[in-house]
Amino acid sequence: MSIAPDLSDWFRANARDLPWRRPGFTAWGTLVSEFMLQQTPVARVIPRLAEWLERWPSPSALAAAPPGDAVRAWASLGYPRRALNLHACAVAIAELHGGVVPEDVDQLLALPGVGPYTARAVAVFAYGHRHPVVDTNVRRVLARAVDGLGEPAPPSTRRDLAAMDALLPVTLTDARVFNAAAMELGAIVCTARAPKCDECPIRDACAWRAEGYPVYLGARKPVQKRFEGSDRQVRGLILAELRAVDVPVPASELTAVWADGTQRSRAIAGLLSDGLAVRTDAGYALPGH
DNA sequence: AACGCGTGGTG
DNA sequence: TCACCAAGCGT
Numbered sequence: 550m551s552i553a554p555d556l557s558d559w560f561r562a563n564a565r566d567l568p569w570r571r572p573g574f575t576a577w578g579t580l581v582s583e584f585m586l587q588q589t590p591v592a593r594v595i596p597r598l599a600e601w602l603e604r605w606p607s608p609s610a611l612a613a614a615p616p617g618d619a620v621r622a623w624a625s626l627g628y629p630r631r632a633l634n635l636h637a638c639a640v641a642i643a644e645l646h647g648g649v650v651p652e653d654v655d656q657l658l659a660l661p662g663v664g665p666y667t668a669r670a671v672a673v674f675a676y677g678h679r680h681p682v683v684d685t686n687v688r689r690v691l692a693r694a695v696d697g698l699g700e701p702a703p704p705s706t707r708r709d710l711a712a713m714d715a716l717l718p719v720t721l722t723d724a725r726v727f728n729a730a731a732m733e734l735g736a737i738v739c740t741a742r743a744p745k746c747d748e749c750p751i752r753d754a755c756a757w758r759a760e761g762y763p764v765y766l767g768a769r770k771p772v773q774k775r776f777e778g779s780d781r782q783v784r785g786l787i788l789a790e791l792r793a794v795d796v797p798v799p800a801s802e803l804t805a806v807w808a809d810g811t812q813r814s815r816a817i818a819g820l821l822s823d824g825l826a827v828r829t830d831a832g833y834a835l836p837g838h
Numbered sequence: 839a840a841c842g843c844g845t846g847g848t849g
Numbered sequence: 850t851c852a853c854c855a856a857g858c859g860t
């Protein structure tokens with residue numbers, strides 16, 4: 550009953566051909582892709598990633614651009630703070646690391662918008678270091694295969710990293726493949742809804758299967774708050790307005806995108822506070838240099 | 839630790 | 850249709 554060898558063999562035979570798995574893909578490309586993949590599906594990332602790397606092929610190239618250009622190029626990937634953080638990363642890498650993406654996990658963690666997942670993903674996939682990489686897919690795979698639970702407990706970085714570390718093969722190459730394999734299994738076989746257990750390469754070792762696929766019984770919180778009418782929706786609408794034009798947008802024009810003044814003001818204040826927008830004499834705009 | 843933060847595809 | 854979901858992070 551093994552997990553790592555079978556899963557890794559399956560991955561070597563079945564891995565999707567994704568841009569960040571191409572030979573010669575740069576560490577900068579890996580960092581950009583990981584930022585874009587934070588809560589955004591692969592299919593939506595791929596075209597934006599290609600555009601981004603053609604325009605800004607290095608951290609220094611992005612660092613030289615105004616942050617507003619990054620926010621605009623982020624387009625509809627969602628959570629535009631990531632664009633701002635990625636730009637800030639580029640500046641930090643240019644100024645503190647000689648324009649080279651650092652490979653040390655602690656140095657990566659010190660970069661804005663880089664957390665436990667992204668730091669290890671870059672260290673492992675771009676540089677071949679040996680660390681456990683745990684994302685939402687891996688948490689689900691381990692919950693099922695190891696713990697026999699239909700869905701994972703609430704995330705705990707410390708516990709989750711320890712659980713993956715316990716399964717990690719010894720050699721650099723095997724560890725990297727296993728990390729990628731666990732993510733891939735969660736993404737295309739051991740999915741959140743309707744997992745394809747019949748096609749699973751580790752079904753014979755799966756604790757969840759062995760126990761008859763028990764369903765989770767506890768109460769569940771809503772995955773997300775309602776989007777319609779939310780501050781998130783209003784922020785998104787206002788930012789779309791700022792992205793669409795090259796000149797400051799007068800406050801009077803923003804009344805057209807959301808009528809409720811209280812909520813509109815709150816959204817604008819939030820955008821200003823996050824640095825996603827700035828106030829000028831002529832109105833609101835994306836941040837410049 | 840729980841919550842806020844976008845956007846669009848899908849069963 | 851409409852909840853649910855998608856390679857998280859910062860606070």
